[in-house]
Amino acid sequence: MVSTMFPLTLTGARSARAGKTLVGPVDLTLGGQGVTVVIGPNGAGKTSFLRMLHGAARLSSGRIDWACPTPEAQQKQGFVFQRPVMLRRSVLENIIYPLRIKGVSRTEATRRAHEWAERVGLGDMLGRAAPVLSGGEQQKLALARALISSPELLFLDEPCAALDGRAMIDIEKILTDARAGGTRLIMSTHDMGQARRLADEVIFLVHGQALEHAPAAQFFQSPATAQGRAFLNGDIIA
Amino acid sequence: MNDIWGGLTQAVWLVVTLDAELLEISLRSLQVSVSALIVASLIAMPLAAFLSVKRFRMRRAVIAVLNALMGLPPVVVGLVVYVLLSRSGPLGVLGLLFSPTAMIIAQVIIIVPLIASIAHQSLRDLWQEYHDLLISMNVTQRQKMATLLWDARRALLTAALAGFGRAIGEVGAIMVVGGNIDHATRVLTTAIALETGKGEFALALALGFVLIALAIAINLAIHWLGRTEREGAW
Numbered sequence: 001m002v003s004t005m006f007p008l009t010l011t012g013a014r015s016a017r018a019g020k021t022l023v024g025p026v027d028l029t030l031g032g033q034g035v036t037v038v039i040g041p042n043g044a045g046k047t048s049f050l051r052m053l054h055g056a057a058r059l060s061s062g063r064i065d066w067a068c069p070t071p072e073a074q075q076k077q078g079f080v081f082q083r084p085v086m087l088r089r090s091v092l093e094n095i096i097y098p099l100r101i102k103g104v105s106r107t108e109a110t111r112r113a114h115e116w117a118e119r120v121g122l123g124d125m126l127g128r129a130a131p132v133l134s135g136g137e138q139q140k141l142a143l144a145r146a147l148i149s150s151p152e153l154l155f156l157d158e159p160c161a162a163l164d165g166r167a168m169i170d171i172e173k174i175l176t177d178a179r180a181g182g183t184r185l186i187m188s189t190h191d192m193g194q195a196r197r198l199a200d201e202v203i204f205l206v207h208g209q210a211l212e213h214a215p216a217a218q219f220f221q222s223p224a225t226a227q228g229r230a231f232l233n234g235d236i237i238a
Numbered sequence: 239m240n241d242i243w244g245g246l247t248q249a250v251w252l253v254v255t256l257d258a259e260l261l262e263i264s265l266r267s268l269q270v271s272v273s274a275l276i277v278a279s280l281i282a283m284p285l286a287a288f289l290s291v292k293r294f295r296m297r298r299a300v301i302a303v304l305n306a307l308m309g310l311p312p313v314v315v316g317l318v319v320y321v322l323l324s325r326s327g328p329l330g331v332l333g334l335l336f337s338p339t340a341m342i343i344a345q346v347i348i349i350v351p352l353i354a355s356i357a358h359q360s361l362r363d364l365w366q367e368y369h370d371l372l373i374s375m376n377v378t379q380r381q382k383m384a385t386l387l388w389d390a391r392r393a394l395l396t397a398a399l400a401g402f403g404r405a406i407g408e409v410g411a412i413m414v415v416g417g418n419i420d421h422a423t424r425v426l427t428t429a430i431a432l433e434t435g436k437g438e439f440a441l442a443l444a445l446g447f448v449l450i451a452l453a454i455a456i457n458l459a460i461h462w463l464g465r466t467e468r469e470g471a472w
Contacts, residue, residue: 056373079374085367088389101381 003152003184005066005073006032008053012062015052022048023208025062030186034200035179037216038188041237045208046188047082050155053186054079073153078146082158084138086130091122094130094141098149116144120174136167143174147183154178156187160194172198192232196220204228206237245443252444264448267425268456270338270412271405274345278405279398282350286357286397287383290365301358307351312344316414319344323415336417341425344411349401356400360393361386399457406453426452 007029014024023045030036038046051057053064055074066073078098087094092113099109117123120140125133130141139159146154156175160168175198179185189195195202199216204223211225223229227237252260289301321327323335323343334340364386372382387394409427416423418432426449433442 054374056370074376079370081370085371087368087371087385088364097385098375101375101377 003032003076003182004068005076005152006030006184007067009065010053010062011065013052013059013064014061015048015057016060017057021060021208022057023052023205024060026208026210028203028210028213032184035175035185035187035198036201036203037195037199038186038203038205039190039192039195039231040205041231043207044205046205047157048208049203049205049210050079050157050186050188054155076152078149078151078154080139080142080146080154080156080159082161084135084142086133086138086141088131089129090126091117091128091130091133091141092126095126095144095148098145102149112148113144116148119177120144121170136163136170139163139167139171140174143171143178147174147178151183153184153186156185158188158190160189160191168194204231206231241439241443244440245447248440249444249447253448260445260448262421263424263426263429263445264452266338266423267406267427267449268452270341270425271345271402273338274342274349274405275398275402277342278346278349278353278401281346282354282397282401283357283387283394284383285350286354286361287386289354289358290361290386291379291382304351304358305355308355310348310351312348312408312410313414315347316344316411319347319411319415335415336419336423338416338423340415341412341423344415345405345408348408348411349405352404353397353401356397357390357394360390360397364390364393395460399460402456403453406449406456 009029010026012025012027014026015022026049038049040046048057052059054077055064055070056079064070087097089097092110095113095116096104096106096109099112100106104112114123114126117126120143122137122140122144125137130138133141143159159175160171163171172194175185175187179198185198187198189198196216202212202214202216202219203210204212204219204225204227206227212219212223212228214224219228220232223232230237251257289297289304319340320335322329323332323340324330325335334343365382368382368385368389372385377385407427409431412423412425413428413431416425416428418424418428424432426445430442430445430449433439433445
């Protein structure tokens with residue numbers, strides 16, 4: 001899949017709420033392939049950064065420029081939340097929802113939903129009520145629901161937070177497969193092990209500022225900033 | 239005590255013998271209240287969904303007014319509808335006064351705010367839960383409303399039942415616009431008022447027991463159909 005959305009350019013992009021800056025101003029350019037992992041201490045603005053890129057949080061100043069018109073770019077992206085939001089429907093109805101709102105026939109949507117349910121390991125749960133699934137199952141469902149419409153870009157806000165090892169392995173496998181299929185991933189995580197396993201490049205945020213934006217190997221071997229080194233050493237960053 | 243016992247036995251007798259007049263009055267009560275409920279739900283529920291997902295300048299004021307209108311005095315509603323439908327009124331040409339249609343109109347006006355307010359509370363909570371997801375999927379306003387209405391359908395049954403309860407038990411407005419005409423606009427509540435006025439307490443109680451039984455039966459039927467108490471059902 002060759003993305004028509006990238007490069008994505010942020011110029012002084014800043015998001016604020018009630019006069020308080022949540023993230024920014026940020027200046028950087030993102031290319032169209034691989035996995036970008038956003039890391040940083042608690043309160044660094046990782047979620048706000050993802051929401052700002054996605055358009056879910058209003059831009060207070062600056063610009064975000066996609067390679068294609070913004071409405072078109074927004075149609076080609078998905079978002080998976082830290083706490084997955086389950087529609088009060090069955091697993092099947094949740095997975096087909098994005099297709100149905102785009103006008104795909106129920107038959108075609110159901111066929112594709114069965115494929116995705118099998119891929120994420122929910123094949124035998126299609127008739128169950130989604131809100132009563134376990135946390136790991138809900139996150140898999142959220143991923144299947146986000147990926148079924150073949151987004152060119154998928155944002156993931158700490159998709160493995162509060163999940164155990166088995167569920168984390170399953171979800172990383174889904175993400176690796178999505179990446180291999182050409183889906184551009186931009187995700188935040190607290191888990192440095194996961195960041196090392198998945199990242200092609202890293203954005204290091206502190207107090208809403210992107211202190212570093214570098215290839216993953218470079219960042220993890222020799223971070224360019226003192227805060228980056230301290231963060232990787234496990235020191236507390238004030 | 240004798241009146242209550244007499245009412246009970248008379249109620250049982252009327253039901254067991256399928257008293258023709260009781261059947262006619264009961265069916266008319268159901269016809270008027272169910273019609274009003276359907277029309278009111280078609281207005282109130284989309285309105286509640288709209289108020290949940292759409293932000294506009296006077297939104298809070300509209301919600302406050304809607305909540306206040308839950309306490310609308312039925313007699314006043316009846317009076318207003320009477321004036322509108324009376325021969326010299328703006329809608330007099332329709333000739334609806336003292337007809338079941340006029341009673342339905344009055345009941346719709348009374349229960350729309352009630353259904354809309356209760357539905358809005360459920361839909362607002364669901365919207366808070368769904369907001370980020372639906373925004374992230376670029377869902378249109380119409381699709382958001384449809385999604386909320388479908389996913390909250392069991393909670394909306396409660397709103398509808400509250401509306402039905404108010405409608406079937408209402409007497410003031412339908413007495414004014416319906417006129418309690420025998421074989422035309424007489425329903426259970428107006429018949430009870432009439433029998434009480436005549437001092438026929440046993441018959442009035444009998445009609446009251448039938449009214450309560452009818453309301454409970456309809457509620458149970460809707461709960462059963464909606465499977466609201468079934469675990470894990472959405």
